[in-house]
Amino acid sequence: MPAISLVLLLVCGAALPASRAPDDVRLIGKTKYLNNARAVVTHTIDDSTKHVPAAIEAMDKHGIKSTVFVSTEQEPAPEERFFTQLQVWRLWPRLQRAFENGHEIGAHARTHPCQRPDTVEYCSAAYTDGEVSGSRDDILRHTSQPYVWTWCYPCGHCANHELIRKRISAAGYIVARNYPDEANDGHIVPDLQTWATDFFNAAYTQVVQKRGGAATREIVDVGVLNAKFDEVYTNGGIYSFLAHPQWLDFGPDGFYERHLAHVGGRADVWYVPMGPLYAYRTLTEHTQVSPAPAPGGGHARFTVRTTLDTKIYNGSLTLAFDAPPGTTVTSSGRKLAERGDGPTDRWNEEYVRWDEGRLYVTVRPNTTLELQ
Structure with missing residues (x-):
């Protein structure tokens, strides 16, 4: 093309x-x-789960570059592990290889603090220096990535509070991705097709994943997913899509890899993680x-x-x-x-x-x- x-x-x-x-x-x-480039593709995946390596392998197969957001607590207690959380120390070697291949490792706090409602009182207490700066330092200590550019709000919470956005900025991050209003399915298609106006409350184009968390809907129809990319590509925009690997079907016949195959491999597209973008x-x-x-x-x-x-x-x-x-x-x-x-x-x-x-x-x- x-x-x-x-x-x-x-x-x-x-x-x-x-x-x-x-x-x-x-x-x-x-x-x-x-x-x-005519257009941009940037992908983000969330959470320190056992499915992260499979997602990276799928992306590498199709030339997609991503920001991999990980919660960096070394040994979370079993009762505190969410979904299929894995002790992150098992992921570090694979994350290092991902960085060497053009991906980015982003911070998702240390313990993934998440509570509804996300009041300013809760967020102020939860977003400690250990969570915000500590997760950044963990990434720098365990990989050769020279800088941690990107933060992701756990559960998408606390992004609407200026106090919290200032803390993220003060820790040296240059952009922070949100996950808006999951309980009302606001996270499915925020439909951002360019750079966010507020770098510390940055949305994305759409999610590519099955229903999970507090969501009540999903879009896994490959035709629908591909059509949104085609719209952004035609307009010369930034196609930013998000997934939680624990909510994906892997393999060439699954919706995720079929979408990657449609999006990837285009000579006039820049494939880049969120932070460097x-x-x-x-x-x-x-x-x-x-x-x-x-x-x-x-x-x-x-x-x-x-x-x-x-x-x-x-x-x-x-x-x-x-x-x-x-x-x-x-x-x-x-x-x-x-x-x-x-x-x-x-x-x-x-x-x-x-x-x-x-x-x-x-x-x-x-x-x-x-x-x-």
């Missing part, structure tokens, strides 16, 4: 003025999505691209600079150029390789790609580009 050639530009919500440089090289601007949005808004004098002339030079902490915002962004055929690109003196066709499924690689005569340069910031 050919990638669209439309370039969507972002500079704090405004178009970046085109910049003219030597040798007929012209900077068009930053693309909306990495590698000028939201980091990309912030990075594009806070990175300045400027023409720079080229020693000796004869080639185009641009500085790419951000003031953000690159330990947190460690991904790449994509710049679009009009440039003569055969133009080569170096980043801080290192020649960037040309990328072939295929799905985009990483967030921090560097490369160039030509599409319909336009040059796309994907690079990490705080560098100098030279095009000649």
